[in-house]
Amino acid sequence: MKGPEVLPILKDEPWLEKYAAKIQNRFDKFQSAKKEIEQHSGSILEYARIHEFYGIHFEPLRNGWVYREWAPAADELYFFGDFNNWDRRSHPMKKNPRGDWEIFLPFDQYKDRFLHGSKVKVHVISPKNALDRIPVYIRRVVQDEKSHDFAGQLWFGEKFKWMDSEFSAANSFKQPLIYECHVGMAQEKLGIGTYKEFETEILPRIKKAGYNTIQLMAIMEHPYYGSFGYHVSNFFAPTSRFGTPEELKSLVDKAHEMGIAVIMDIVHSHAVKNVNEGINEFDGSDHQYFHPGPRGYHEGWDSKVFDYNKPEVQQFLLSNIRYWMEEFHIDGFRFDGVTSIMYLHHGLFMDFDNVDLYFDSNIDEEAILYLQLANSLIHQLQPNSLSIAEDVSGMPGLSRKIEDGGIGFDFRMAMGVPDYWIKTLKHKQDEEWDMFELWHQLSNRPIKERSIAYAESHDQALVGDKSLAFWLMDKEMYFSMSLLQQNLVVDRGIALHKMIRMITFSLGGEGYLNFIGNEFGHPEWVDFPREGNDWSYQYARRQWSLVDDPLLRYGQLGAWDKAMTSLGTKYQVLASKHAVQLYLDPNKKIIAYERANLIFVFSFHPTESFFGFPIHLPSPGSYKIILDSDEKAFGGFERLDKSVEYFTDKDQNLLLYLPNRTMLVLERQ
Numbered sequence: 001m002k003g004p005e006v007l008p009i010l011k012d013e014p015w016l017e018k019y020a021a022k023i024q025n026r027f028d029k030f031q032s033a034k035k036e037i038e039q040h041s042g043s044i045l046e047y048a049r050i051h052e053f054y055g056i057h058f059e060p061l062r063n064g065w066v067y068r069e070w071a072p073a074a075d076e077l078y079f080f081g082d083f084n085n086w087d088r089r090s091h092p093m094k095k096n097p098r099g100d101w102e103i104f105l106p107f108d109q110y111k112d113r114f115l116h117g118s119k120v121k122v123h124v125i126s127p128k129n130a131l132d133r134i135p136v137y138i139r140r141v142v143q144d145e146k147s148h149d150f151a152g153q154l155w156f157g158e159k160f161k162w163m164d165s166e167f168s169a170a171n172s173f174k175q176p177l178i179y180e181c182h183v184g185m186a187q188e189k190l191g192i193g194t195y196k197e198f199e200t201e202i203l204p205r206i207k208k209a210g211y212n213t214i215q216l217m218a219i220m221e222h223p224y225y226g227s228f229g230y231h232v233s234n235f236f237a238p239t240s241r242f243g244t245p246e247e248l249k250s251l252v253d254k255a256h257e258m259g260i261a262v263i264m265d266i267v268h269s270h271a272v273k274n275v276n277e278g279i280n281e282f283d284g285s286d287h288q289y290f291h292p293g294p295r296g297y298h299e300g301w302d303s304k305v306f307d308y309n310k311p312e313v314q315q316f317l318l319s320n321i322r323y324w325m326e327e328f329h330i331d332g333f334r335f336d337g338v339t340s341i342m343y344l345h346h347g348l349f350m351d352f353d354n355v356d357l358y359f360d361s362n363i364d365e366e367a368i369l370y371l372q373l374a375n376s377l378i379h380q381l382q383p384n385s386l387s388i389a390e391d392v393s394g395m396p397g398l399s400r401k402i403e404d405g406g407i408g409f410d411f412r413m414a415m416g417v418p419d420y421w422i423k424t425l426k427h428k429q430d431e432e433w434d435m436f437e438l439w440h441q442l443s444n445r446p447i448k449e450r451s452i453a454y455a456e457s458h459d460q461a462l463v464g465d466k467s468l469a470f471w472l473m474d475k476e477m478y479f480s481m482s483l484l485q486q487n488l489v490v491d492r493g494i495a496l497h498k499m500i501r502m503i504t505f506s507l508g509g510e511g512y513l514n515f516i517g518n519e520f521g522h523p524e525w526v527d528f529p530r531e532g533n534d535w536s537y538q539y540a541r542r543q544w545s546l547v548d549d550p551l552l553r554y555g556q557l558g559a560w561d562k563a564m565t566s567l568g569t570k571y572q573v574l575a576s577k578h579a580v581q582l583y584l585d586p587n588k589k590i591i592a593y594e595r596a597n598l599i600f601v602f603s604f605h606p607t608e609s610f611f612g613f614p615i616h617l618p619s620p621g622s623y624k625i626i627l628d629s630d631e632k633a634f635g636g637f638e639r640l641d642k643s644v645e646y647f648t649d650k651d652q653n654l655l656l657y658l659p660n661r662t663m664l665v666l667e668r669q
Contacts, residue, residue: 072099126284453508
């Protein structure tokens with residue numbers, strides 16, 4: 001009798017053989033859960049429609065509004081708001097044995113009171129307390145300017161007319177060039193930017209810069225602006241700080257018109273612990289949506305941890321995915337905190353230096369099952385969708401298909417790369433840079449697991465750290481970025497900034513990410529208004545005037561970044577196979593490799609230039625420089641002549657002039 005088929009991941013990665021039983025069990029568990037869902041709901045698509053049952057909906061057949069809530073531990077629920085003059089007792093809800101509460105408001109009776117824009121809450125009485133809460137599935141939440149109190153808001157606006165029926169994210173996702181952005185801090189003004197401003201003022205910049213995907217941060221409603229959107233309170237409500245739901249839809253629609261895909265940060269790793277604004281202890285218990293006791297509390301983030309084993313929680317989170325994809329035409333997600341989701345220790349204080357750690361008793365298999373279900377749903381809803389995992393642990397199979405024995409993400413964030421760059425700039429002199437370590441850090445990844453490479457994201461620029469540009473040039477950026485003056489610190493900083501980004505881009509992954517403004521070397525750090533900075537917006541904005549000023553050198557960095565994305569798009573560099581090393585010299589600080597039939601040569605030497613330097617090439621013939629970082633337009637010294645044609649010699653070597661701190665790209669003619 002023939003045994004079960006060996007999962008592809010075990011064939012491709014022989015070192016996982018020791019864990020074959022656990023990997024197979026993970027796959028079998030998914031298959032079993034999928035079958036159970038299909039028996040219960042017909043399909044995972046139907047399973048992920050619970051948001052169409054709970055919350056506030058108009059029911060044409062009954063001609064009225066129904067509000068439903070799941071709150072099994074609660075004793076009484078009362079619906080109240082503007083429509084009943086905030087009377088906490090006049091509108092009791094009825095409970096069924098499952099723990100669902102419901103109230104119906106006939107249209108004829110409430111048509112003049114239950115209105116678009118009016119505010120609502122639900123009064124929940126439990127054995128523990130009696131509190132006013134925001135409906136869990138509410139679609140919009142607003143904050144009162146005077147009291148600062150949050151409330152749900154009815155939103156019965158006209159149906160948005162989408163114009164993106166012909167848009168497909170397929171081309172973007174062959175090699176995602178992702179522009180990570182925060183709508184609120186995207187403007188130069190000292191204040192919060194809006195969806196509309198982002199659509200009209202920032203999207204054209206992103207298009208011009210050559211990015212094919214935007215990653216929207218902080219879109220799910222969160223009570224504290226300074227949390228960067230990672231302490232979510234209302235999972236089905238796009239934050240009202242930036243505007244209306246229709247204005248967010250317009251932003252997405254406009255991006256699609258420009259050929260730009262839209263993904264969003266989705267925070268299913270934890271939730272804000274706030275009781276007044278969030279879903280914590282909604283029915284009075286500590287274990288409705290979250291694990292009870294200490295397991296339900298995330299010490300590192302001061303937040304609540306979901307119980308992924310509960311069907312009601314699974315449906316809540318999966319329906320949340322479906323909602324964003326269908327209601328707002330989101331093309332995919334970057335899942336925040338995947339390390340925290342997968343491990344009971346949440347990855348805190350862990351080095352992940354032992355393979356056993358991926359399969360030991362600290363793994364939350366129920367959480368991994370949820371991630372598999374989430375990825376299955378995403379790709380069933382939209383085949384041309386994108387799911388990215390933010391994971392620092394290096395979990396094997398994270399970005400492999402479920403049927404291969406993986407967890408189902410399309411890409412994983414190459415989180416070790418930006419950490420490597422920051423540590424290098426912090427702790428090493430230029431002469432000490434290790435070329436072997438650099439090559440290993442950027443190229444060492446599984447052949448069949450795609451990565452998003454990045455030199456820095458929002459994480460590296462938060463208060464307590466600095467952007468790469470600021471690490472490289474620091475205070476000199478305040479005084480010496482003029483084209484009319486020369487400064488050795490700035491010259492070094494600009495040269496290395498370009499090289500760091502290009503080697504990360506061309507060597508580090510199958511996709512690339514840049515944080516808003518960092519492409520032109522945005523100075524300083526990111527700091528949101530808080531008590532510690534007197535509620536200032538000084539560092540929660542982007543100074544576009546710097547890159548727009550023709551007399552400042554920020555424009556040169558912006559031009560380089562555009563040339564880099566243009567090269568990547570034209571030659572599909574990131575969609576190509578892994579790079580093949582051609583040369584590495586640790587003392588001369590030279591690295592050369594081939595990718596996408598292009599030759600990339602980097603000379604990181606801080607002082608020495610090399611003449612007639614031999615690089616052995618895989619194919620003989622003539623070659624020309626198609627891009628080099630030493631061009632004057634990019635802040636270089638114009639030491640290379642792009643009109644020169646280089647011919648391989650009898651040993652198949654190309655003899656090149658390699659100026660210090662310069663990279664060049666050659667193409668065979």
